[in-house]
Amino acid sequence: MRLSSPLVKATLLRRYKRFLADVRLEDGTELTAHVANPGALMGLCDPGLTIWLSRSSDPKRKLPYSWELAELPEGHLCGVSTAHPNRIVEEALRARGIEPLAAYGGLRREVKYGKASRVDFLLTEPDLPDAYVEVKNVHLRREADWAEFPDSVTARGAKHLEELGDMAEEGHRAVMLYCIQRTDCARFKLAADLDKKYAAGFQRATARGVEAYAYACNISSPEASMPEICLAEAMPLTPPP
Numbered sequence: 740m741r742l743s744s745p746l747v748k749a750t751l752l753r754r755y756k757r758f759l760a761d762v763r764l765e766d767g768t769e770l771t772a773h774v775a776n777p778g779a780l781m782g783l784c785d786p787g788l789t790i791w792l793s794r795s796s797d798p799k800r801k802l803p804y805s806w807e808l809a810e811l812p813e814g815h816l817c818g819v820s821t822a823h824p825n826r827i828v829e830e831a832l833r834a835r836g837i838e839p840l841a842a843y844g845g846l847r848r849e850v851k852y853g854k855a856s857r858v859d860f861l862l863t864e865p866d867l868p869d870a871y872v873e874v875k876n877v878h879l880r881r882e883a884d885w886a887e888f889p890d891s892v893t894a895r896g897a898k899h900l901e902e903l904g905d906m907a908e909e910g911h912r913a914v915m916l917y918c919i920q921r922t923d924c925a926r927f928k929l930a931a932d933l934d935k936k937y938a939a940g941f942q943r944a945t946a947r948g949v950e951a952y953a954y955a956c957n958i959s960s961p962e963a964s965m966p967e968i969c970l971a972e973a974m975p976l977t978p979p980p
Contacts, residue, residue: 740826740968746791746807746961754784760806762790772804775820779891781879783809783817790819791961808961811923816958817878818920818968824876825859827956828918831970832860832872838973839952840914843870853902862912870912873899877919877953879930886924886953886974888917892934900937900944907948915944917953919974927953928977938979951976 752761752769760772772792774780789810795803809817828837829848835841845863852858852871862870879890889896903913917927931938945951953974959967 740823740830741965742793742807742967743965744793744796745964746793746966747804748961749790749792751784751788751790751809752786754780759802760790762792762804762806770804771802772806773802774806775822776876776878777821778878778889780819781890782881783819783878791966808958808966810961811921813923815921815923816961817922818876818956818958819878821876823968824874824918824920827920827968827970828872828874828916828954829860831954832862836970837916837952837954839950840870840872842867853898853905856899856902858902868910868912870914871903871906872914872916873903874916874918877917877927878921880921880924881930884923884925886917886919886921886927887930887933888927889930889934889937893937897934897937897940900940900949903949904944904947907944913944913949915941915949915951917951917976918956918970919953920956920958920968922956922958924955925974926977927974929979931979942979945978951978 749762754760791808792804843862843864847861849857850861860872877888879887907913953976955971957971
């Protein structure tokens with residue numbers, strides 16, 4: 740997935756009201772950028788952090804700048820926007836680049852299922868059970884090389900696990916796919932201490948037949964003319980104890 744425009748370097752001043760961040764551009768201009776992420780962004784909100792913004796050309800947008808990437812130690816990067824993982828995963832699915840799902844050729848987005856919900860992707864292929872795929876963005880790292888999800892309580896995420904379990908029990912394939920938008924992680928686990936209900940829901944869902952996979956992302960240099968984020972290799976997933 741290519742970002743739509745060259746990115747602009749900035750310094751984070753503060754993130755607040757979930758969807759807003761005050762930033763300072765390299766020329767000293769201070770402005771407010773949109774943050775497409777309702778989570779806590781734990782470890783990514785420290786004032787002084789170097790970040791990268793995209794700029795929309797839409798004159799109707801109240802906030803033309805959006806926070807896209809955060810610079811991490813040792814040259815690593817983290818994708819902040821929760822709007823991107825579905826695009827990243829869709830590109831990989833269409834390229835048959837996700838091995839457990841590579842047999843599927845049909846793909847539909849935002850298909851109604853469960854109780855007034857929409858699944859991120861419904862995959863179809865003759866003679867195969869339909870595959871219901873939910874995608875979650877992962878941006879939390881607290882220790883060693885562990886990526887973790889969630890970074891705050893997510894009742895919506897727990898609901899998705901229950902609905903995927905229902906699909907599995909009906910004879911479909913049901914898949915929870917964690918898209919890790921950090922380049923400094925090598926393993927994935929659930930942050931059970933941050934959301935015990937989600938961790939318990941994960942255990943119930945997998946016991947009912949829900950499949951779970953975690954995939955790393957490659958993120959190209961933010962100084963490139965059109966930076967790219969793409970799905971990379973599968974990452975070991977450790978279930979909650």
